[in-house]
Amino acid sequence: MARLGMAALLALAGMAVIGGWQFATAWTPSKRTYPLQGLDLGENPPAAEWPTVRAAGADFAYQVATAGTDREPSFEANWSALPEAGLRRGAVHLYSLCRPARAQANAFNVVVPAAGDALPAAVDLSFRDDCAARPDRDTLVADVRRFITTVEAHTGKPMLLRVSRAVEARYRLSAAIERPIWAMASGFAPGYAARPWRLWRASGIHRVRGIEGPVNWDVVAP
Numbered sequence: 427m428a429r430l431g432m433a434a435l436l437a438l439a440g441m442a443v444i445g446g447w448q449f450a451t452a453w454t455p456s457k458r459t460y461p462l463q464g465l466d467l468g469e470n471p472p473a474a475e476w477p478t479v480r481a482a483g484a485d486f487a488y489q490v491a492t493a494g495t496d497r498e499p500s501f502e503a504n505w506s507a508l509p510e511a512g513l514r515r516g517a518v519h520l521y522s523l524c525r526p527a528r529a530q531a532n533a534f535n536v537v538v539p540a541a542g543d544a545l546p547a548a549v550d551l552s553f554r555d556d557c558a559a560r561p562d563r564d565t566l567v568a569d570v571r572r573f574i575t576t577v578e579a580h581t582g583k584p585m586l587l588r589v590s591r592a593v594e595a596r597y598r599l600s601a602a603i604e605r606p607i608w609a610m611a612s613g614f615a616p617g618y619a620a621r622p623w624r625l626w627r628a629s630g631i632h633r634v635r636g637i638e639g640p641v642n643w644d645v646v647a648p
Contacts, residue, residue, distance in 0.1 A: 450639065451633040453613075454483075455626075458590030460645035462486070465634065466518065466627065467641060469493060471500055476511035486545060488512035488644070494522035495533040501539075509543060516545030518588070519577070524557035526567040531576035540581055547577060548586035548608055548625075551593045560596075567602045574605065586625060591618050608644075623647060 454463060464486035471489065479487070487508055490498045501517070505585070508515040517538045522530065538547065551570065561569070574585050588608035589599050600607050601620035609616040609623040612630060616623060624647050632643035 450629075451631050453629060454632065454643055455615075455628050456644050457483075460626075460648060462646035463633070463643065464488070464514070465641045465643055466516075467504075469498060469520070471504075472638045474504065474507075475636040476504075476507050476513060479634055480511045480513050482635040484634065486516065488516040488518050488545070488548060490520060491517040491532070491537045491547075492534045493520035494525045495529050495643050497533070497537050505539075513547050515541075516542075516547060518522070518548045518550055519573075520550045520552075520554070521570070521573065522554070522557055523559040523561060523566070527573040528576060531573045534577055538581070539628045544581070544583075546583045546586050546606070549573060550588040550590075551599060552590040553592055563597050563602075563632040566597055567599065570599065570603060574603070581614060588625075588627075589619065591616075594618055 457463065462485050464484045466488035467489050467490065467501055468476075468578065476487075485506075489501060489504050491501045491505075492498060505515060505517070517534075518533045533580050534547070538544075549570070578585055585609045587600065587603055587605040588610070590610060594600060595618070598620065606624035607619045608619055608625040608627070609619050610627040610630075611618070612628065615626060615628075625644055626647070627644045629643040631640040633639075634641055634643075
């Protein structure tokens with residue numbers, strides 16, 4: 427009987443874990459509060475059926491175009507497919523603290539077309555495992571400004587500054603660089619930047635029909 431009781435408890439605990447995970451991967455912020463919602467894909471993303479993603483409630487999709495000076499192989503095909511599926515499209519650059527700013531900007535400009543229908547491009551500033559460099563604040567601010575200026579001359583639109591909590595804590599980039607903020611915090615609206623966010627990555631484990639595996643889910647400020 428004791429064994430049966432323990433087995434039942436373990437089964438209930440397992441069901442609770444599964445239920446909690448299913449809730450977490452299905453959760454999105456309220457559409458009433460944030461009517462415009464979409465996703466962003468990281469490097470080496472899984473294949474996507476974009477019409478299905480659009481039907482599941484996504485209004486837009488951002489995707490990585492370049493990382494440092496490297497090109498994301500899947501970018502071109504997804505970039506072409508998104509408008510055909512009725513999704514707004516945007517490009518992201520993963521900034522490297524180990525590569526010259528202008529070389530990174532030139533790589534991005536070669537890969538990303540200057541499309542009039544595109545959302546503002548974004549530069550992601552996060553600490554990455556492949557780069558241990560930590561420049562001083564003045565140097566990084568100047569380099570990021572150089573990168574942004576070069577890209578904006580190509581795209582014709584102000585860039586989004588997607589800065590992680592760790593980078594922001596160390597460098598206070600949102601106070602130094604006057605660009606719209608894309609903040610990241612799971613579950614709760616973030617407040618770590620010096621200015622209000624324009625875009626919020628609300629979940630990094632969201633599941634959406636049309637893509638195998640979790641994606642990052644984002645909302646636009648109301």
